[in-house]
Amino acid sequence: MAEKTRYSDEELQEFKEIILAKLEKAKRDYELLRNTITLEDGNDTQDTSPTFKVLEEGAAVLSKEEAGKLAQRQQKFIQHLQAALVRIENKTYGICRETGKLISKERLRAVPHATLSIEAKKDTEIESFEL
Secondary structure: OOOOOOOOHHHHHHHHHHHHHHHHHHHHHHHHHHHHHOOOOOOOHHHOOHHHHHHHHHHHHHHHHHHHHHHHHHHHHHHHHHHHHHHHHHOOOOEOOOOOOEOOHHHHHHOOOOOOOHHHHHHHHHHHHHO
16 A cells, blocks of 8 residues: 555645644734733733832743743744644645655644644754764
């Protein structure tokens, strides 16, 4: 029997549902982080006494920086999920960009935006470590 070269439409639909669920949650999380950065969530030092205000301003700056980094990571994750949806539409989803072989279903269920098989990922990590 010939080796399978792409996932069936039914399998692609399963992955699409997983990705859409993750995308919806990722967008909600991104909005929460964005609201934290822009202080739209109402948790500011404006409503605290002046004694605590000085202490909390330093923490607020650090908190905003951390929230900003998390928001950037979340935005990147959203972009990867959206790119995976495009690959599903093109019927190229689940094909390793290094080996051209199918990425295992288990890996895609865990990391639905993956573009490398476990083997290719390990090889890439080893190469980058040796450099």
